[in-house]
Amino acid sequence: MNETAFSTDSQLAARHRWGRMFEWACAIATWMCLVILAIMLIGVVIKGWPHLNFAFLTHFDSQIEPETAGIKAGLWGSFWLIALTALFSIPVGIGAAVYLEEYAKPNWLTRLIQLNILNLAGVPSVVYGILGVTVFGHMFGLFGDWPREPVWHLPFGDKVLTGALTLSLLILPVVIISTQEALRSIPASLRHSSLALGATQWQTIRYQVLPASLPGILTGIILALSRAVGESAPLIMIGALTYVSSTPGNIGSVSDFFTKPHGIVEAPFDRFTAMPLVIYNWASQPDDIYQSLSAAGIVVLLLVLLLMNTTAVVVRQRFQNWIRW
Amino acid sequence: MTSATLSAAERPSLQKRWSLTTLKEQCIRLVLFCCALLSVATTAGIILVLFSETVLFFSQVSVFSFFGDTVWQPQSQDNPRFGIWPLACGTFLVAGIAGLIGMPLGLLSALYLSEYASERSRSYLKPTLEVLAGIPSIVYGYFALVFLTPYVLQPIFENVFGIEVGGFNVLSAGIVVGIMIVPTISSLSEDVLRSVPRGLREAGLALGSTKFDVSVRIVLPAALSGIMAAFLLALSRAVGETMAVTIAAGSQPDLSLNVFRSIETMTAYIVMVSLGEASVGSIEYRSLYVVAMSLFLITLAMNIVARFILRRYRNVYQ
Numbered sequence: 103m104n105e106t107a108f109s110t111d112s113q114l115a116a117r118h119r120w121g122r123m124f125e126w127a128c129a130i131a132t133w134m135c136l137v138i139l140a141i142m143l144i145g146v147v148i149k150g151w152p153h154l155n156f157a158f159l160t161h162f163d164s165q166i167e168p169e170t171a172g173i174k175a176g177l178w179g180s181f182w183l184i185a186l187t188a189l190f191s192i193p194v195g196i197g198a199a200v201y202l203e204e205y206a207k208p209n210w211l212t213r214l215i216q217l218n219i220l221n222l223a224g225v226p227s228v229v230y231g232i233l234g235v236t237v238f239g240h241m242f243g244l245f246g247d248w249p250r251e252p253v254w255h256l257p258f259g260d261k262v263l264t265g266a267l268t269l270s271l272l273i274l275p276v277v278i279i280s281t282q283e284a285l286r287s288i289p290a291s292l293r294h295s296s297l298a299l300g301a302t303q304w305q306t307i308r309y310q311v312l313p314a315s316l317p318g319i320l321t322g323i324i325l326a327l328s329r330a331v332g333e334s335a336p337l338i339m340i341g342a343l344t345y346v347s348s349t350p351g352n353i354g355s356v357s358d359f360f361t362k363p364h365g366i367v368e369a370p371f372d373r374f375t376a377m378p379l380v381i382y383n384w385a386s387q388p389d390d391i392y393q394s395l396s397a398a399g400i401v402v403l404l405l406v407l408l409l410m411n412t413t414a415v416v417v418r419q420r421f422q423n424w425i426r427w
Numbered sequence: 428m429t430s431a432t433l434s435a436a437e438r439p440s441l442q443k444r445w446s447l448t449t450l451k452e453q454c455i456r457l458v459l460f461c462c463a464l465l466s467v468a469t470t471a472g473i474i475l476v477l478f479s480e481t482v483l484f485f486s487q488v489s490v491f492s493f494f495g496d497t498v499w500q501p502q503s504q505d506n507p508r509f510g511i512w513p514l515a516c517g518t519f520l521v522a523g524i525a526g527l528i529g530m531p532l533g534l535l536s537a538l539y540l541s542e543y544a545s546e547r548s549r550s551y552l553k554p555t556l557e558v559l560a561g562i563p564s565i566v567y568g569y570f571a572l573v574f575l576t577p578y579v580l581q582p583i584f585e586n587v588f589g590i591e592v593g594g595f596n597v598l599s600a601g602i603v604v605g606i607m608i609v610p611t612i613s614s615l616s617e618d619v620l621r622s623v624p625r626g627l628r629e630a631g632l633a634l635g636s637t638k639f640d641v642s643v644r645i646v647l648p649a650a651l652s653g654i655m656a657a658f659l660l661a662l663s664r665a666v667g668e669t670m671a672v673t674i675a676a677g678s679q680p681d682l683s684l685n686v687f688r689s690i691e692t693m694t695a696y697i698v699m700v701s702l703g704e705a706s707v708g709s710i711e712y713r714s715l716y717v718v719a720m721s722l723f724l725i726t727l728a729m730n731i732v733a734r735f736i737l738r739r740y741r742n743v744y745q
Contacts, residue, residue, distance in 0.1 A: 121639030125543050131535035132544075135609050136555055142562075142570050149573065197462030205456055206463070217734075219466050224660065224730035225723065226667025228697045229473060232719045236476045240707065271469050278466065302448060304455045325561075332563025335669035335694070339701045378565045378670070385569050385674055393573055400566050407561065 143404070150397030158398055162347040163380060168391045173399050176380035178349035179262070179342075180331055180406075182369050183376055186266030187273065187330050192323055194270075195277030196312075202278070203285040204307055223275040231339025234268025239340050260341035262350050263370045268336050273326040280322025284315040317421030324414040328407050334378035344383035346375040377403045477723060480716035487710055493717070499680040499691075501700075501711045509714060511721060513680040517597070517690040518722075521672055524601025524686065525608055525665040530658055532605070533612025537654075540613065541620040542642045553614070560610035567607055568674030571599040576675070584687065595677030595689035603675060604668050608661040615660065619653030619740065620646055656736040663729035667722060669694040693722045 147154075161172025198219075206212040238258050258264040288311055296306040312319075338344075351369030352358070358365060377399060384396035485493070488509045496510025536556065540549055576592065576599045584590045592598075623646050631641040647654075677689035678699045691699070697715055705711040 117637050117639070121637045124639045124643070125539075128535045128539035128543055131532050132539045132552060132556070132613075135532060135536060135559060135606065136552075138606055139555070139559055139562075142566070142574075145570070145574050146566070194462045194465060197459045198466060201456075201459035201463040205459060215463050215467055218470050220734060221727060221730055222466055222469060224663055224667075224726055225473065226669065226694065226726055228667070228669050228694050229477075229719050229723050231701070232697070232716065233469070233473050233476055235701075236480075237472060274466065274469070302452055304452050328561065332561075332565065334563070334565050335673075335698060338698050341701065378563055381565055381569070382670065382674070385565075385572065396569060397573075400569060403563065404566070407563075411561065 146397045146400050146404075149394055150399070150401045153395055153398035154401060159402070163345055163383075164347075165345070168389070168395065171395055173377060173380055173402055174354065175346045175349055175375050176377040176399070177402070178354065179346070179374035179379075180376045182262050182350045182374065183265050183269065183337075184327055184331055186262065186370060187269045188323070188327055190266060190270035191274050191277055191326070195274050195323070195326075196281050196319065198274075199278045199281035199285060200307060200312075203282050204303070204311065219275045219278050223279065227272060227333055227335045228339060230268055230272045231336035233271065234264060234336055235340045238264040238267045258371075260343070260373065261371050262374045264340050265337050265342055265374065265376070266370070268340055269330045269333060272333065272336060273330050276326040276329065277323055280326065281315075281319050284318025284322060285311065287318060288314050317418045320421075321414045321418045324410050324417070328410040328414075331406060331410070332378055332403065334376070334382055337376055337379055338382075342379055343373060343375050344379045346373060348373075350374050377406070473723065477716055477720040480713050481720045484710070484713040484717045487713070497682050499696075501714045507710065509717075511718070513682045514691060514693045514696055514718060515721075516682050516684075517676070517680070517692040518666055518694070520597050520684065520686065520690060521601045521604060521668075521676060521692055522662055522665040524598060525604035525668075526658070526662055528602055528605025529608040529612060529661060529665070533609045533657075533661065534616055534654065536609065537613040537616035537620055538642055538647070541617045542638070542646065553617075556610050556613055559606065564607065564668060564671040565674065567603040568600075568671035571603040571671065571675035575599045575602060590687055592687045593677075593689055595675065595679070596687050597676050597690050598686040600672045600675035601686070603671050604665050607668065607671065608665055611661040611664060612657050615657035616650070616654045619650045619657065622653075622741075623649045650740075652736050653740040656733040656740065659729050659733035659736070663726045663733070666729070667694065667726050669698060673698045693718045697722075 157170070158172045159177060160174055161170055162174050163176075164171045202212065202216065206215075239260065241258075258267075292310055292314060293306055296310045297303070301309070350372040351362070351365030351367075353362060353365040353369060381396050381399040381403065384392040384399060387393075493509055493511055496508055497512050498508045498510050499513040500506070500508050540553060544552060572594075576594060576596060580596070580599055581592045584592050627645055627649060628641050631645045632638075636645070672692050673695040676692065676695065678691045678695055679689040680691040680696070681688070683690070696718055700711065700715050705715075
């Protein structure tokens, strides 16, 4: 063994040691994020455990007896908010994506719209909140004062409808981008064969392209809506309340949909709160019982999100088995 | 042959004719076009709303005091002062800490996922990392306030270093926002790293490089511009982050670099005024729009630069 060979060997060993250390550093960084996620979830469940029972879902918030407080108002508020948001954002989002992918010619206007959607996706949610409160809440002051009671008149004020319209604008870029990706994954041959058989462009889209891309579109929509469920800043901006002891339209259970049908019409114009707002309200109180209530609220919120995400995964896998190219 | 006997007028024309079907097609096309145009209208609405109120604000407060003053006290009755720097300082302090935490973590996990991890572990690590992005920001704020500050930061800094840590502090907010932006950085950077051509890696390995040399000296520099874009996009998200910061960092507009005390960011100020009773049209209410305008312009600039870099980068390898 001469001197140089020995030093090359040890240098090589050192380089490999470095390499292994770096690999470990990368692995630790990745796993650390997951460990933090786990700590966060476990911590919240432990903290909220005393309040995690069925009564928590069916009771209103209470300042006199915080032991019996529940998240009913927030749960129903979030339900109405998301139902209306879905109603507004799904047709418009799919429509815009279909236009951009199927109809638009590659000219300056299309490029402008496309660039604009990408930039809108990066706008902070508080800015959407400001837009919502000015355009839907006050309507620029054109129609007089902010309404205090659940009534049908302009402007919408701090009612469910304002919140849903604001959230719709917020998630619209996400819906459009994910729908575009779903449409892009449909092979051109499908469109060509439909057109060759004499179908018009709309018939091709309606009967071939949209059904084939449905799983992708649905997944994107559910993920966008689950973002809307967790959003709180724009709702605070539009003046949604953090402490309410009624549900929109006084519908507090599934059977109320049938016994109080007029409530369905009144709900969009009613005052509301949402799950993240109730959680925020509890979290900003110093007492320990409120911290614990807040944790229980977070668990419910996360369970709702988990349910939505699982639905997205199931939808994608179920439909993917149907369609084979 | 029947077609030969048909006169020119009777022969079916291939030219487009107006019929109920074509009319319907055109209507649908128009409706869909309006849907697409709504996004442009949203941007126009944001700019219009913010700009008109900003102009009204600057008719009452001079631009020089807005950019020159170092005190932000809009609620004060006798001497309201509107210097943006305390809020800007809070925002950039939180974003800076978030970057210090999120950028190394995100980049290392992107390198791990693209260079080291097996296909199998990648297939479950990546979706789990995405879960971090799907958790609402209010949960991160709660985590910072109820767990991170009392159980981690206060024991460490008070007992070991003897520094007093407030219940609301910038550090906890920065850390959780840093964790929040990890998925953004790691998934964008991973896409960029994976799009580096395989040939570059093989050439490096063939010349006797170790895996570390290939990853850090070949792949990383090749993907650098794309990673910069990922950093920018993530930082713009940190700047616009609202609820986590409002809950964890509190609302004390201060021009200081002390990370153990409460501070107010631009987003937290907007939320705080909305929760309060500022009447529409008052100067305090208008200050909301000015702060939102600043926020919008900062994040827009970061986004545009990042998209520009990403597009340039794609052109290099395709």
